[in-house]
Structure formats: structure tokens, C-alpha cells
Amino acid sequence: MSGFDYESLLDRARDRIPKDISERARWTMPEPEILLEGNQTILRNFSSIVDSMDRDANHVYQFLINELGTSGTQESTRILLKGRVPPKRIKEKIVAYVKTFILCGQCKAPDTRFIKEDRTYLLKCQACGATRPVRL
Numbered sequence: 001m002s003g004f005d006y007e008s009l010l011d012r013a014r015d016r017i018p019k020d021i022s023e024r025a026r027w028t029m030p031e032p033e034i035l036l037e038g039n040q041t042i043l044r045n046f047s048s049i050v051d052s053m054d055r056d057a058n059h060v061y062q063f064l065i066n067e068l069g070t071s072g073t074q075e076s077t078r079i080l081l082k083g084r085v086p087p088k089r090i091k092e093k094i095v096a097y098v099k100t101f102i103l104c105g106q107c108k109a110p111d112t113r114f115i116k117e118d119r120t121y122l123l124k125c126q127a128c129g130a131t132r133p134v135r136l
């Protein structure tokens with residue numbers, strides 16, 4: 001399998017931030033392990049991916065299910081998706097999640113948190129302090 005989109009995404013992101021920040025925020029995400037089995041698709045290391053993201057597993061799961069237009073089952077460490085979903089599509093959606101809900105809009109650091117202001121959720125960067133609205 002050829003190069004994986006989010007690795008280049010993260011490499012590019014690291015290029016743009018000062019070295020001390022990028023080293024503090026050094027972030028490696030495991031390569032998704034995807035199996036097609038019968039009429040279902042298994043993302044075997046879902047929990048490791050979510051752990052590396054420091055995000056709520058249900059939020060990531062719902063995003064993937066909605067974006068992929070399928071249904072599924074969440075187990076302790078893996079998720080099962082109905083139907084045969086091409087691994088490339090799953091990876092694209094994981095990248096989309098990272099871009100939407102993790103990377104800072106300003107400095108692209110992955111070191112961000114959700115905060116609530118009035119009724120709006122914001123993604124706040126721990127590296128540069130920038131915020132942007134997110135729809136949770």
C-alpha cells in the first residue's frame with residue numbers, strides 16, 4: 001500500500017510550527033489496520049487511533065459512521081462496519097476528522113482542546129492560543 005495521507009498531512013503541519021512546539025506536540029498516530037471480512041469491514045485498532053487523538057471515542061465513531069454512510073458496532077478496541085468499505089475511504093475520513101476536529105486552524109499544531117463558550121464549541125490551540133468554532 002502506498003503512502004498514507006495523514007502522515008504527509010502531519011509532516012506538512014509540523015513544518016510550519018516552531019521546533020520547540022512541534023517537539024512538545026510530537027504526535028504519531030498508528031496506521032489504521034483495516035480488514036474486510038465477509039460483508040463487514042473491521043477497523044482493528046480503532047481504540048489506539050482514538051487514544052492517539054485524545055478525543056472521545058463515540059464522537060470519532062459517530063463521525064466515521066455518518067461520513068461513510070453505513071452502520072456499525074463499537075466494541076472495546078475495534079469497530080465493525082456494515083458492508084465492504086474500501087480502506088482508502090476509511091483513511092480519508094480519519095484524515096477529515098483530524099483536519100476538522102484536531103489541527104489548529106492557525107499553526108496546524110495537533111495540541112488542541114474543545115472549549116465551550118456560551119452555546120458554541122471552540123477548538124482551542126494549546127500551542128498558539130488560536131480558537132475556531134467547531135460543530136460537535
Ligand SMILES: [Zn+2]
Nearest residue numbers: 104107125128
Ligand atoms: Zn495553533
